[in-house]
Amino acid sequence: MAYNYGNAGLDDSRNLPEKTFVARNSPLTDIFEENKLIYNVFAAALILVFADEVLTTFVESGRIDLKLREILSGLRGLSVNLLVWSCMQICTLCVYACFIGWVLGRRRLRDRAKKFVDVCCVCGLVIYQVTFVAVTIKAVLLLDLSPVSSMCILMEMTRFVMKIHAFVRSSSSKVLQDNSTIPTFLQFVYFLFAPTLIYCNEYPRTATIRWRVVLKHALEVTILLYMCYIFSGTSPLFNQFGVVPISTGTVLHNEFLSILPTSVFFLCGHYALMHSWLNAWAEVLRFADRLFYRDWWNVTSFAGFVRAHNVVVHNFLYTYVYKDFYDHVLRSKRAASIVAFAVSGLVHELLLAVAFRFFYPIMLGQFLAMGLLTAKANLGNAFFLASLAFANGAEVSLYSMEYYARKNCLGVMDDVGEWSLKGLVPVSWNCGVVSSFDGNWTVRAPWS
Secondary structure (H helix, E strand, O other), X not given: OEEEOOOOOOOOOOOOOEEEOOOEOOHHHHHHHHOOHHHHHHHHHHHHHHHHHXXXXXXXXXXXXXXXXXXXXXXHHHHHHHHHHHHHHHHHHHHHHHHHHHHHHHOOOOHHHHHHHHHHHHHHHHHHHHHHHHXXXXXXXXXXXXXXXXXXXXXXXXXXXXXXXXXXXXHHHHHHHOOOOOOOHHHHHHHHHOOOOOOOOOOOEOOOOOHHHHHHHHHHHHHHHHHHHHHHOOOOOOOOEOOXXXXXXXXXXXXXXXXXXXXXXXXXXXXXXXXXXXXXXXXXXXXXXXXXXXXXXXXXXXXXXXXXXXHHHHHHHHHHHHHHXXXXXXXXXXXXXXXXXXXXXXXXXXXXXXXXOOOOOHHHHHHHHHHHHOOOOOOOHHHHHHHHHHHHHHHHHHHHHHHHHHHHOHHHHHHHOOHHHHOOOOOHHHOOEEOOOOOOOOOOOOOO
């Protein structure tokens, strides 16, 4: 990420670097231009996995099952998702009209009246954002959407909230300094669809749209999302959790079995969304700055991974959370870092809690522990990648066990008591797992 340091005086509020946009490719784009070996090996591996899935099903059942029926069944709620998304889009566009009304209205007011109007508008923006989130969550719950459909709506909700905050925060600062600087409606709409969460009136643009590149990335997204669905079936299933007793050893063994498919799922998802999807939109919009992620596979700490694997969100957290907190609240980089990690973790937990209908703060603890406690720890790249794979596998296993425990352990759910607590108290801890430890077990040295 490029920064503009400006004057770095101790008393200058701009002493923290500011984000600037530069025309550049995504890391994998440059890597694949020099050497396509990794791309071809990964593509070959996916072909073999697909062939294994199809041939195994054909030998066992005598028919070719491409899982299209299940996929089409999962897309039945697509029309509802599009309706909810359209409503969110319309509400977001209304923000521009309110913003222009504020800009034009305050020009006719005196200084004291301007301050009062500014405070009222800030309060109105906060109320709007909270209401926007609350109504969207209420709609997801009332429509009883599936976890996948719920997550799609919630991610778009989060994107709209961040876009609105970025637009108002950046534009209002410029308007207060120079009333003649008013963003146009086309600039606002472009920002809503641009693959960035940092608002600017102008971005570096490419000369032309390469439609062949757009088609290639769209095809990659389709294939990889399909393969993600295939890999979701290769991970150890916990759908019998709570129906039959499962030993602690079996749970631990299944967690390790989840590591490989979960890691491949993560790689496919990251490439599909952070590379192919964002590059496709960038190509259509001629958006030239395509550093959507860094080479996170070379980092040696979890803090470095959090900052590198999703530069788009990291830029938002840095500019509008970390930097604003440091400049206007407390000039402590440690405190600003804690606030940024906490905000990120809480948002992730909110999305997962609403999508799965229970609160299980695994990711929040992961963000705080791995991002803060090991902020200066150099684990070595190999050990870091192994730790990341284990963390992803354990996270998927724990969420899966809790999800199926709430479906199968109705008696435990009834014992929780108040309805408001049923989404907060973990059920999997008291359902389905039988300890396999012997009370008299001892530890022996391997050479004895």
